Amino acid sequence: MAILLAKEAPTLTPHHLNLQAKISRAMGGASLQACLACGVCTGGCPAGDIGAPVDPRKMVRLLLLGMEDRLLASDMIWLCTMCGRCTVYCPVGVNMGDLVRAMRSELAAKGRVPVNLQKVVDLALESGNNMGISQEDYLDTLDWMQEELQAEFGNEAEIPVDKKDARILYVINPREAKFFPLSILAAAKVFHAAGESWTLSSRYWDATNYALFSGDDKAGAILVQRLADEVERLGCQELIMTECGHAFRAIRWGPEQWLGYKLPFSVRSIVQLMAEYLQDGRIRLDPSRNSEPVTYHDPCNLGRKEGIFEEPRQILRAAVADFREMTPNRENNYCCGGGGGMLSLSEFGQERMAKGKVKIEQIQRTGAKIIATPCHNCVDQLNDLCRHYHLDVKAKNIVELVADALVINGKE
Secondary structure, rough: OOHOOOOOOOOOOHHHHHHHHHHHHHHHHOOOOHHOOOHHHHOOOOOOOOOOOOHHHHHHHHHHHHOOOHHOOOHHHHOOOOHHHHHOOOOOOOOEEEEEEEEEEEHOOOOOOOHHHHHHHHHHHHHHOOOOOOOHHHHHHHHHHHHHHHHOOOOOOOOOOOOOOOOOOEOHHHHHOOHHHHHHHHHHHHHHHHHOEEEEOOOEOOOOOOOOHHHOHHHHHHHHHHHHHHHHHHHHOEEEOOOHHHHHHHOOOOOOOOOHHHHEEEEEEHHHHHHHHHHOOOEEEEEHOOOOOOOEEOOHHHHOOOOOHHHHHHHHHHOOOOOOOOOOOHHHHHOOOOOHHHOOOOHHHHHHHHHHHHHHHHHHOOOOOOOEOOOOOHHHHHHHHHHHHHOOEEEOOOOHHHHEEEEOEEOO
């Protein structure tokens, strides 16, 4: 690398200077020039050569040589899941995930986001959620789930909407309202068992923020601000995010990046809240209700990037009879291959399945029948992988396992 840098420095245009400024902000004061060109990052990347090479070291080289345009035109920018595993192994801490997002931001400013990924962001801005679910359909689904909740626990149990001064505002992933309403019911059971003061919003209830993936900073700011405004409108003390890794990352990382300030209230994942309930004795679980062997997948955004490793494990050890760790795990865990917006990038469907092969091998070694993971994106990708590789295993959110194991008034 020293020989390469000895060449005459490229002439930097205003375009290049603007991109370099974005990269500098993404690096948080670290310098690309610190890169040792050792290749450890490439060894840590689970993608390898999957038709179009994803090579963190090559990205750094192109940037150092002033060849940003060549990098921006390559598929590497979109094939990278921004999982951060390369950064874990980098001896100088080059943050490739944030660096790739900075480059996506440059592409978003030029209108060069892949069509299907852009559609998800546009739909969230236009309709209030990334699946375009109408308010009527959303509220009908909540009414339906409340009927199911009351059939089990009586009329005192409810799924409150727009309840003023509730302690927490809970926001969900639209896939729950459209395809997996039982996930909403599972959370409602947990909140009821814990005696929680909670509410959902009738207006802005979508936890997701695909602008984190597309690079659209303006859209990211709008989506974060909507949630912040709902917390204020309803007078809640805390925002609790559903099991969605990128949504949690966006609401924790985004406010200072996009809005320029920290949110004036606490933001936590429902996984953290459930671990607190267990610790405080607010819920009791019978692990025999989940008798099949269960393994755990660490979502990249929730784990590597936000440090939530132990809470889900504490929950699973209490909620299931047979918990088995994958190897490697925690910050060393492999990305499932669906992050970075890959699930919306249908043009890279073959590469997405190829990326996940190492994850399938991890799962197979555990002998588990259920993969627990607190990320809806990971659930979809893992179930796709299991079908693709003919593995008789199912991915589930943790809240579903907790709801199945709940003991209320001495009975499940």
